[in-house]
Amino acid sequence: MAQALRLALERALPQAPSKRPGLPWQWLAALPVMLIFGPLLPGLYWALSPALDATVWQALWLDAQWPQALRSTLISSVLGTLLACGMAALLATLHYPGRLWGSLQRRLPLLLSVPHAAFAVGLFFLIAPSGWLARTIAHFVQWTGPPDWVTVQDPYGLSLALALAIKESWFLLWVLAAVLGEQAVSRQMVMGRSLGYSRTQTWRLILWPQLLPRLRWPVIAVFAYGLSVVDMAIILGPGTPPTLAALIWHWLTDPDPALQARGSAASMILLIVLLTCVLAVRGLLWLMKRHQPYPAGQRKPTASRRWLKLHTPLFLVGYAVVAVLLLWSVAQEWFFPALLPDALSLESWHQADWAPFWTTLWLAMAASLLCLPAVLVWLEWGPKRLNALLYLPLIVPALPLVAGQYATLLHLQLDGTAVALVWSHLLWVLPYMVLTLIGPYRAFDLRLMTSARALGYSPWRACLHVKWPILLRPILATLAVGFAVSVAQYLPTLFAAGGRFVTVTTEAVALSAGGNRRVLAVQALLQIALPMAAFGLAAAAAYWLGRHRKGLR
Amino acid sequence: MKLSTLAAIALTLGVSTWANADWSQTQNEAKGQTVYFNAWGGSEATNAYIAWAAKEAKTRYGIDVRHVKITDTAEVVKRVQTEMAAGRTSDGSVDLMWVNGENFRNLKNGGLLFGPWAQNLPNWGLVDLNKPVRTDFSVPTEGYESPWGTAQLTFIADSAKTPKPPRSAADLLAFSKANPGRVSYPKPTDFHGTTFVKQMLLELTPNRAVLQQPVTPAAFATATQPLWAYLDQLHPSLWRNGKTFPASAAEMHRMLGDGELKMSITFNPNEAANLIASKQLPASAYSFGFTGGTIGNVHFVAIPVNAHAKAGAQVFANFLLSAEAQTRKADITVWGDGTVLDITKLPTASQAQIRKTAPGALAEVVPTLPEPHASWVEALEAEWLKRYGSR
Numbered sequence: 001m002a003q004a005l006r007l008a009l010e011r012a013l014p015q016a017p018s019k020r021p022g023l024p025w026q027w028l029a030a031l032p033v034m035l036i037f038g039p040l041l042p043g044l045y046w047a048l049s050p051a052l053d054a055t056v057w058q059a060l061w062l063d064a065q066w067p068q069a070l071r072s073t074l075i076s077s078v079l080g081t082l083l084a085c086g087m088a089a090l091l092a093t094l095h096y097p098g099r100l101w102g103s104l105q106r107r108l109p110l111l112l113s114v115p116h117a118a119f120a121v122g123l124f125f126l127i128a129p130s131g132w133l134a135r136t137i138a139h140f141v142q143w144t145g146p147p148d149w150v151t152v153q154d155p156y157g158l159s160l161a162l163a164l165a166i167k168e169s170w171f172l173l174w175v176l177a178a179v180l181g182e183q184a185v186s187r188q189m190v191m192g193r194s195l196g197y198s199r200t201q202t203w204r205l206i207l208w209p210q211l212l213p214r215l216r217w218p219v220i221a222v223f224a225y226g227l228s229v230v231d232m233a234i235i236l237g238p239g240t241p242p243t244l245a246a247l248i249w250h251w252l253t254d255p256d257p258a259l260q261a262r263g264s265a266a267s268m269i270l271l272i273v274l275l276t277c278v279l280a281v282r283g284l285l286w287l288m289k290r291h292q293p294y295p296a297g298q299r300k301p302t303a304s305r306r307w308l309k310l311h312t313p314l315f316l317v318g319y320a321v322v323a324v325l326l327l328w329s330v331a332q333e334w335f336f337p338a339l340l341p342d343a344l345s346l347e348s349w350h351q352a353d354w355a356p357f358w359t360t361l362w363l364a365m366a367a368s369l370l371c372l373p374a375v376l377v378w379l380e381w382g383p384k385r386l387n388a389l390l391y392l393p394l395i396v397p398a399l400p401l402v403a404g405q406y407a408t409l410l411h412l413q414l415d416g417t418a419v420a421l422v423w424s425h426l427l428w429v430l431p432y433m434v435l436t437l438i439g440p441y442r443a444f445d446l447r448l449m450t451s452a453r454a455l456g457y458s459p460w461r462a463c464l465h466v467k468w469p470i471l472l473r474p475i476l477a478t479l480a481v482g483f484a485v486s487v488a489q490y491l492p493t494l495f496a497a498g499g500r501f502v503t504v505t506t507e508a509v510a511l512s513a514g515g516n517r518r519v520l521a522v523q524a525l526l527q528i529a530l531p532m533a534a535f536g537l538a539a540a541a542a543y544w545l546g547r548h549r550k551g552l553r
Numbered sequence: 554m555k556l557s558t559l560a561a562i563a564l565t566l567g568v569s570t571w572a573n574a575d576w577s578q579t580q581n582e583a584k585g586q587t588v589y590f591n592a593w594g595g596s597e598a599t600n601a602y603i604a605w606a607a608k609e610a611k612t613r614y615g616i617d618v619r620h621v622k623i624t625d626t627a628e629v630v631k632r633v634q635t636e637m638a639a640g641r642t643s644d645g646s647v648d649l650m651w652v653n654g655e656n657f658r659n660l661k662n663g664g665l666l667f668g669p670w671a672q673n674l675p676n677w678g679l680v681d682l683n684k685p686v687r688t689d690f691s692v693p694t695e696g697y698e699s700p701w702g703t704a705q706l707t708f709i710a711d712s713a714k715t716p717k718p719p720r721s722a723a724d725l726l727a728f729s730k731a732n733p734g735r736v737s738y739p740k741p742t743d744f745h746g747t748t749f750v751k752q753m754l755l756e757l758t759p760n761r762a763v764l765q766q767p768v769t770p771a772a773f774a775t776a777t778q779p780l781w782a783y784l785d786q787l788h789p790s791l792w793r794n795g796k797t798f799p800a801s802a803a804e805m806h807r808m809l810g811d812g813e814l815k816m817s818i819t820f821n822p823n824e825a826a827n828l829i830a831s832k833q834l835p836a837s838a839y840s841f842g843f844t845g846g847t848i849g850n851v852h853f854v855a856i857p858v859n860a861h862a863k864a865g866a867q868v869f870a871n872f873l874l875s876a877e878a879q880t881r882k883a884d885i886t887v888w889g890d891g892t893v894l895d896i897t898k899l900p901t902a903s904q905a906q907i908r909k910t911a912p913g914a915l916a917e918v919v920p921t922l923p924e925p926h927a928s929w930v931e932a933l934e935a936e937w938l939k940r941y942g943s944r
Contacts, residue, residue: 130811499621
């Protein structure tokens with residue numbers, strides 16, 4: 001009775017003129033996005049206009065380095081992306097649904113929280129000619145000196161491709177896990193299986209055709225990252241010449257304006273490469289859609305390939321990277337071919353500088369917490385057609401964007417301030433958060449919202465009390481991703497902070513110029529600890545908040 | 554330590570009474586300022602020393618010095634340029650920077666430096682004017698930068714594996730051929746790599762005097778022809794057949810420690826001692842130079858024209874030039890960077906501290922060769938990249 005009365009009263013209160021999201025809502029949704037993107041536009045003009053000159057392109061064409069730089073960039077990014085997709089897809093097809101998939105999911109946060117730079121450092125410690133792998137072999141075959149291997153910094157960028165493949169396969173598995181956690185998807189698997197189709201068949205006929213379009217943006221982001229990565233390329237990529245992204249970074253930071261313009265022009269080449277590849281992928285998806293075999297009704301017996309333990313090496317590399325970093329951080333004397341350090345000490349930890357750690361913590365918290373309401377409001381009421389615009393920072397090479405941001409901050413006299421630093425991070429934190437959340441958000445069963453609205457909730461209250469609580473798990477995961485993205489930012493921190501704020505990432509890269517692996521290992525581990533804590537907290541909070549609700553777990 | 558401070562104060566008073574009024578005004582202005590000191594952050598010994606100097610500046614002069622750790626000074630040059638281009642002529646983000654060579658030349662030619670100020674510093678009177686502290690790669694400093702330390706190109710090897718090191722360019726070629734894949738040098742434009750190329754140029758060029766003049770295309774072609782012939786011969790026997798190069802000297806130290814290389818390179822004759830102490834090189838490592846001498850230079854600190862805390866930067870630069878700070882910097886257990894002061898003007902305790910040595914440090918006298926004119930650097934780097942940058 002009281003309930004009905006309240007509903008009636010609420011309905012009697014003046015409401016928004018339209019039930020559909022009106023213009024004010026859309027404005028509200030677009031405002032934070034405009035604050036993040038708007039000021040960038042004049043900055044981009046100031047930073048990139050030097051490239052609009054034919055002589056700059058001529059100079060670039062004559063430069064001896066760029067064709068090979070482009071080659072190693074293409075090999076590392078294309079191969080890395082393909083391998084990452086292949087490994088993630090194979091693992092999902094083999095093990096979802098199942099006990100192993102669950103344990104995979106639980107182990108992912110540790111691996112995901114290893115930032116790219118730290119992972120590259122650890123992998124280098126493993127596979128370099130003086131690394132752990134070679135030391136193990138040397139132990140048995142009595143080598144006196146390191147072997148003549150070209151396992152890192154090879155001219156084709158193969159080691160960089162390997163690093164990207166491993167690192168990004170974890171990211172894709174994480175995305176897949178979020179999508180596969182949805183009720184709608186798991187019901188389809190049950191349905192397919194109960195109709196007698198094998199697991200592989202169900203995957204091929206039902207799940208992949210639905211999942212592929214939704215995985216398009218994450219895969220493109222992975223590819224774009226591989227194209228424009230600088231920190232990993234410096235550690236594992238070729239040096240003579242470096243990858244195109246590293247070369248551009250070199251040019252853009254050169255005092256010579258002609259070389260800066262060449263950097264701007266070369267970053268446009270990256271963009272063209274990316275567009276070409278995106279179009280190719282779209283064509284491929286279109287072809288697959290056309291040739292999608294209609295389920296012929298033939299049930300094939302399950303060919304169990306579960307003996308294929310692909311996840312073992314994939315996870316082992318991750319653990320070995322963390323282990324070798326831990327060992328280096330406490331090592332004393334440790335020269336080739338010693339398998340283990342001569343002695344251990346906590347000296348490097350005692351001397352470690354913790355200031356970057358705290359800066360990173362507040363910065364990443366501010367960036368991810370500021371972005372969360374913006375992401376939710378945008379996904380709910382923002383103009384859907386403009387989502388692609390939000391993804392631009394993920395697919396445009398980071399360097400010109402950072403240069404544009406810096407030009408804007410200079411004109412506003414805001415560089416070197418905390419506000420500027422947080423703002424510069426939002427440009428990458430926001431799209432990654434949208435990207436993580438959009439899948440679960442789109443897959444949300446709209447009938448629940450219709451019911452809520454039919455029972456008299458305003459759009460705002462329906463979101464607050466029905467939609468967002470149900471989406472709690474992906475929302476918390478999104479928050480953790482935003483945090484991790486902020487922690488890993490190197491170039492924006494360096495430019496916007498004017499060197500006045502030091503994060504664990506800038507500190508680690510600055511230290512990587514020196515050769516002391518102990519100090520480097522300490523900073524790399526601190527860089528790992530922050531996102532790891534965020535992912536762990538997000539998972540724990542989701543579990544705790546959903547402990548009485550079967551569908552939320 | 555106390556004694557040296559007193560001596561420094563006494564000397565300071567003696568040399569620059571005429572500037573006392575001006576200087577105390579600068580000191581008053583400096584109080585409470587924050588100085589952003591942009592300096593290479595790739596060595597813990599250097600970072601720890603700068604942290605010490607910052608702490609002293611806080612207690613003595615009330616200046617808040619923040620070390621902005623950078624990997625490449627050219628980035629700071631770019632930052633100052635961009636700020637000026639954007640119309641930020643005061644309140645810039647860099648107050649003091651560690652600089653020399655072509656970076657200084659670019660800043661000075663671009664009118665991006667504040668000054669002249671260096672020769673008005675009270676501690677300028679302690680500086681050893683016999684060292685090349687008034688030219689920087691043959692470019693006159695004219696008081697736009699204050700000397701901080703001296704450096705000399707030095708090689709490091711492991712006596713357990715290389716008892717008899719190469720002593721000249723020709724020696725090095727034979728050594729490399731005898732030890733294929735175990736010799737290399739950092740890739741230019743890394744400054745150690747560029748210096749290695751300049752060292753070979755100085756040894757091989759027909760007329761060294763030409764290198765002290767600004768570069769011209771004709772002079773470049775004649776002077777560098779033997780260098781390229783030499784490198785063409787050397788590269789096939791280098792690490793990975795000279796198709797790729799280590800990124801930095803620090804990477805070479807690591808490779809030397811692991812036995813991947815037989816030689817490493819440094820600009821600090823005491824660095825090997827530091828690396829042994831921090832367990833980055835085995836105790837059997839030692840330093841050596843070429844018989845004909847190696848390139849030596851001076852590194853400086855400069856103030857950008859748009860610096861915010863110009864007074865604070867000068868007071869801190871003056872402190873860096875004090876007997877106490879220079880003695881500590883030269884101490885091999887702290888940093889081991891050569892002093893720019895006249896040692897005979899220092900108290901005996903300081904002299905002993907500076908002359909202290911440790912296993913691994915350069916124990917022989919190596920003649921110093923002057924740097925080529927700064928304009929040669931860019932020409933050499935460009936030509937090197939054209940010939941060997943993409944193989």
